[in-house]
Amino acid sequence: MKLQRALKLNTLRFSLAAILLAFTPLAAKKATDAAARFKQKLTKPQKVEHALSRLTFGAKPGDAEVVSKMGLNKWVEQQLNPSSIPENPELENKLALMPTLTLSTEQLALQYPTPQILAAIAKGRMNMPEDPAIKEVYQRLSERYKARIEGKTGKGDNPTPQAMADGQRRRVGAMTTEQRSEALKRIAPQQAVAAELTEAKIYRAALSNRQLSEVLADFWFNHFNVFLNKGADKWLTTSYDRDAIRPNVLGHFSDLVKATAQSPAMLFYLDNWTSIAPDAGARIRRVAPKARARGINENYARELMELHTLGVDGGYTQKDVQEVARCFTGWTIEEPNRGAKFRFAERVHDKGEKLVLGVKILAGGGIEDGLKVIEILSTHPATAKFISRKLAQRFVADDPPQTLIDRMAATFTKTNGDIKAVMHTMIQSPEFFSQGAYKAKMKSPLEMVAGALRATGATLTNTLPAAQAIAGMGQPLYRKQEPTGYSNNGEEWLNSAGLLARINFAVALSENKLPGIRIDKDRYAELAKSMGAPEWQRR
Amino acid sequence: MFGIGASPIWLERAMAATSSKKILVALFQRGAADGLNIVVPHAEKAYYASRPSIAIPRPGANEGSTIDLDGFFGLNPNLSALKPIFDAKKLAIVEACGSPDPTRSHFDAQDYMESGTPGIKATRDGWLNRTLGVDPQKSPIRAVSMGPVLARTMRGTEPAVALNSVKDFQVRDKMAGEDYMSRYAASVDTQLKGTGKDTFEAIRLLESLRKVEYVPANGAVYPNGRLSQNLKQIAQLIKADAGLEVAFADLGGWDHHVNEVGATPFIGPLANLLREFGGSLAAFYQDLGPRMDDVVVTTMSEFGRTARQNGNRGTDHGHANVMFAMGGNIAGGKVYGKWPGLEREQLYEGRDLAVTTDYREVLGEIVTHHLGQRDTSRVFPGFSPKAQPGLFGATSATTKRS
Numbered sequence: 001m002k003l004q005r006a007l008k009l010n011t012l013r014f015s016l017a018a019i020l021l022a023f024t025p026l027a028a029k030k031a032t033d034a035a036a037r038f039k040q041k042l043t044k045p046q047k048v049e050h051a052l053s054r055l056t057f058g059a060k061p062g063d064a065e066v067v068s069k070m071g072l073n074k075w076v077e078q079q080l081n082p083s084s085i086p087e088n089p090e091l092e093n094k095l096a097l098m099p100t101l102t103l104s105t106e107q108l109a110l111q112y113p114t115p116q117i118l119a120a121i122a123k124g125r126m127n128m129p130e131d132p133a134i135k136e137v138y139q140r141l142s143e144r145y146k147a148r149i150e151g152k153t154g155k156g157d158n159p160t161p162q163a164m165a166d167g168q169r170r171r172v173g174a175m176t177t178e179q180r181s182e183a184l185k186r187i188a189p190q191q192a193v194a195a196e197l198t199e200a201k202i203y204r205a206a207l208s209n210r211q212l213s214e215v216l217a218d219f220w221f222n223h224f225n226v227f228l229n230k231g232a233d234k235w236l237t238t239s240y241d242r243d244a245i246r247p248n249v250l251g252h253f254s255d256l257v258k259a260t261a262q263s264p265a266m267l268f269y270l271d272n273w274t275s276i277a278p279d280a281g282a283r284i285r286r287v288a289p290k291a292r293a294r295g296i297n298e299n300y301a302r303e304l305m306e307l308h309t310l311g312v313d314g315g316y317t318q319k320d321v322q323e324v325a326r327c328f329t330g331w332t333i334e335e336p337n338r339g340a341k342f343r344f345a346e347r348v349h350d351k352g353e354k355l356v357l358g359v360k361i362l363a364g365g366g367i368e369d370g371l372k373v374i375e376i377l378s379t380h381p382a383t384a385k386f387i388s389r390k391l392a393q394r395f396v397a398d399d400p401p402q403t404l405i406d407r408m409a410a411t412f413t414k415t416n417g418d419i420k421a422v423m424h425t426m427i428q429s430p431e432f433f434s435q436g437a438y439k440a441k442m443k444s445p446l447e448m449v450a451g452a453l454r455a456t457g458a459t460l461t462n463t464l465p466a467a468q469a470i471a472g473m474g475q476p477l478y479r480k481q482e483p484t485g486y487s488n489n490g491e492e493w494l495n496s497a498g499l500l501a502r503i504n505f506a507v508a509l510s511e512n513k514l515p516g517i518r519i520d521k522d523r524y525a526e527l528a529k530s531m532g533a534p535e536w537q538r539r
Numbered sequence: 540m541f542g543i544g545a546s547p548i549w550l551e552r553a554m555a556a557t558s559s560k561k562i563l564v565a566l567f568q569r570g571a572a573d574g575l576n577i578v579v580p581h582a583e584k585a586y587y588a589s590r591p592s593i594a595i596p597r598p599g600a601n602e603g604s605t606i607d608l609d610g611f612f613g614l615n616p617n618l619s620a621l622k623p624i625f626d627a628k629k630l631a632i633v634e635a636c637g638s639p640d641p642t643r644s645h646f647d648a649q650d651y652m653e654s655g656t657p658g659i660k661a662t663r664d665g666w667l668n669r670t671l672g673v674d675p676q677k678s679p680i681r682a683v684s685m686g687p688v689l690a691r692t693m694r695g696t697e698p699a700v701a702l703n704s705v706k707d708f709q710v711r712d713k714m715a716g717e718d719y720m721s722r723y724a725a726s727v728d729t730q731l732k733g734t735g736k737d738t739f740e741a742i743r744l745l746e747s748l749r750k751v752e753y754v755p756a757n758g759a760v761y762p763n764g765r766l767s768q769n770l771k772q773i774a775q776l777i778k779a780d781a782g783l784e785v786a787f788a789d790l791g792g793w794d795h796h797v798n799e800v801g802a803t804p805f806i807g808p809l810a811n812l813l814r815e816f817g818g819s820l821a822a823f824y825q826d827l828g829p830r831m832d833d834v835v836v837t838t839m840s841e842f843g844r845t846a847r848q849n850g851n852r853g854t855d856h857g858h859a860n861v862m863f864a865m866g867g868n869i870a871g872g873k874v875y876g877k878w879p880g881l882e883r884e885q886l887y888e889g890r891d892l893a894v895t896t897d898y899r900e901v902l903g904e905i906v907t908h909h910l911g912q913r914d915t916s917r918v919f920p921g922f923s924p925k926a927q928p929g930l931f932g933a934t935s936a937t938t939k940r941s
Binding site for chain 2: 271274275276296297302318321442472473474481482483484491493494495496499500503504507508529532534535
């Protein structure tokens with residue numbers, strides 16, 4: 001059988017005994033077996049293979065040899081200090097093709113105009129920009145905008161992505177990254193922003209030399225999830241990923257909380273930007289009679305505790321949710337549709353006294369009320385456990401051993417939430433390099449696809465087809481609507497639609513049928529095909 | 540394993556016993572739908588007092604006013620497509636339903652509602668899966684969860700398939716398909732082996748359906764949208780008589796913290812969702828025609844929303860909500876459940892509609908009277924029904940207003 005032969009090419013080895021033990025049907029026996037298996041050591045080659053499967057998006061051909069030669073510990077240290085690793089120039093070239101990635105949100109809104117800006121220009125409330133290149137785009141889009149408002153155009157002329165004709169969408173989808181960047185900027189600028197962010201994520205996962213950093217960028221974005229398709233988040237998410245998440249993936253946890261709390265993307269996604277002191281409504285209505293905001297919105301406060309820090313069992317009450325929401329009143333966004341900066345609006349802040357998890361926050365405070373809450377939550381023991389468990393679930397096993405979680409949580413507390421130190425504790429633990437962890441995790445769709453691109457050394461000129469494949473497996477990138485993010489439990493991905501999508505991706509990859517993704521068929525077609533088989537689905 | 544070319548027993552059985560087969564379709568409105576603006580208590584003064592700018596106007600001649608049902612409750616005008624079904628006594632509404640668990644976390648509440656065990660996180664399977672009897676000879680598509688992931692409520696010991704689209708449910712390279720099938724069959728990874736088996740069996744069964752374009756019957760027109768397309772495919776599967784027993788679909792986006800209702804009730808995010816929701820349910824009903832006698836569709840959402848509007852013309856996380864049940868032998872045309880009232884002292888924790896009917900009473904009654912399982916303790920372990928709403932006319936319970 002062809003596939004079986006192909007699997008032998010695969011350097012990944014499959015431990016029959018391990019798998020049989022992992023799926024014993026009796027629950028009680030399973031628990032003791034599992035505990036024992038987290039004590040069973042890996043062989044040296046297994047350790048290297050395991051580290052590559054967990055701390056990267058998958059091994060490239062030759063990676064195992066490189067790591068063995070360098071020494072596993074040294075390699076891990078490098079990955080934990082990504083700035084010490086020179087970045088892959090090929091990746092840098094790819095990213096340079098996508099101008100939206102480096103623009104400030106203000107420039108993004110200007111150069112890739114939002115509907116609000118186009119409307120403002122059409123109504124004469126805003127002037128055309130002076131830069132001739134940008135002006136040219138504006139003129140065309142404004143004309144179309146006016147025509148659409150006046151009902152003069154048919155569906156086909158509509159510049160919005162939704163109305164883009166099927167044929168046109170297919171053509172745009174098959175373009176190279178470079179061609180699409182140019183084309184979308186002209187016909188559907190907002191779509192360019194979303195497309196480039198999505199494409200970049202796959203380029204990075206497939207090509208970056210700083211793999212652990214990339215894996216963690218995915219982990220933390222998902223932990224502090226925002227939904228790209230919610231209104232202004234279409235052009236706020238680029239900065240969110242770049243400025244709030246990425247600089248902090250191996251930093252201090254409280255910095256991540258603060259960066260996300262003050263990011264326009266999160267303020268918009270969880271509505272905090274509209275939350276004001278209950279009595280502030282009357283005050284500002286006198287000044288701004290049309291002000292929409294008229295009270296507290298507790299959405300962010302709740303998710304901050306439930307999902308970002310303490311965890312749902314972290315011991316907070318509905319009263320705490322309300323008190324935290326009061327602390328964050330006035331944390332808002334300046335001009336969400338035209339540049340979007342964080343702003344603390346003093347006069348809509350609730351200045352009363354608050355009590356958060358038993359800690360009194362004195363009356364008369366301003367922005368420091370919210371900062372105090374971040375401090376309380378980031379250093380809370382429940383947070384140390386919650387974050388440690390979540391990391392262990394992503395990196396070790398669906399049901400990680402409590403002993404490991406406790407050790408990680410102790411490091412978290414001792415180091416004031418130093419993520420690098422917590423990762424260090426986890427990777428150095430016997431549980432990490434154990435039979436209990438080895439090949440125990442089902443790959444997420446992103447891990448499956450990025451791993452396939454890496455293992456086949458695919459040449460990439462367009463990663464949108466890969467993004468579409470990942471979406472078809474159930475994980476549309478940057479597009480998880482709920483604040484929970486995607487589950488870190490691998491079982492989430494075990495179902496027939498997802499399995500079929502994985503199989504079909506493997507078939508298409510092996511036959512070079514994905515536009516913009518090319519493998520050397522002589523060397524890798526069989527391996528690519530084997531990626532639809534059961535063995536490839538675990539890491 | 541199953542042999543290629545052999546006629547599987549389940550296929551014969553599925554073909555033989557079709558008309559009597561009862562089917563349950565469960566729909567989840569994710570994000571905590573605002574039940575009070577969906578089935579409007581228009582005779583409640585407190586409703587209008589609590590929602591000065593987002594209440595749906597009292598029934599009347601004006602466009603956008605509530606469609607009266609019984610003098611007390613009425614439908615949001617975006618659900619007008621459901622009124623004829625209610626009038627035909629095929630649609631029942633149960634008010635003030637919910638979970639005994641007080642959580643206002645979307646994640647936990649959805650988890651509890653899908654597992655059918657409020658407050659217990661360790662439950663691994665979902666209630667919908669537990670409605671399936673143990674019978675290895677049943678159809679591979681007896682349990683179908685629409686979408687790219689298997690819904691929590693469908694997980695469990697009985698095989699269930701996640702289905703994105705009937706049309707695309709195939710391995711694109713037929714030769715490779717056979718190879719993969721044997722790889723999965725030979726796998727020592729029991730989880731993947733099981734999922735693989737379910738998948739390849741379903742692929743084979745759906746093969747004939749893929750070849751013809753599905754045309755809804757009775758002039759039914761499904762509106763645009765994912766829920767609508769999913770209901771259409773569920774209708775297709777039901778009519779194919781391929782052994783479907785339970786189906787699940789969901790519609791997200793009900794978490795309306797901001798600007799829930801626009802300048803008129805026809806504008807805004809709630810209006811858009813309700814038009815899809817009502818329009819697709821009505822199209823499904825019309826499409827199935829008399830076959831609807833074998834099918835019950837029930838709807839749920841993890842919790843309701845605050846009685847009062849919040850500071851942003853939206854609503855925050857609340858407690859009780861409304862459930863719909865359509866088709867089968869449902870004694871429709873009635874709003875069931877005990878209405879707890881919206882005056883401040885009647886509200887749960889001073890802010891939310893109180894739960895008077897455990898959601899398991901509603902689902903359990905459907906499991907008993909529609910699926911014919913007298914004992915629901917397997918489906919809802921640890922729960923014994925006390926006050927089922929009487930959706931099948933078995934009891935005389937109806938809405939009691941306080």
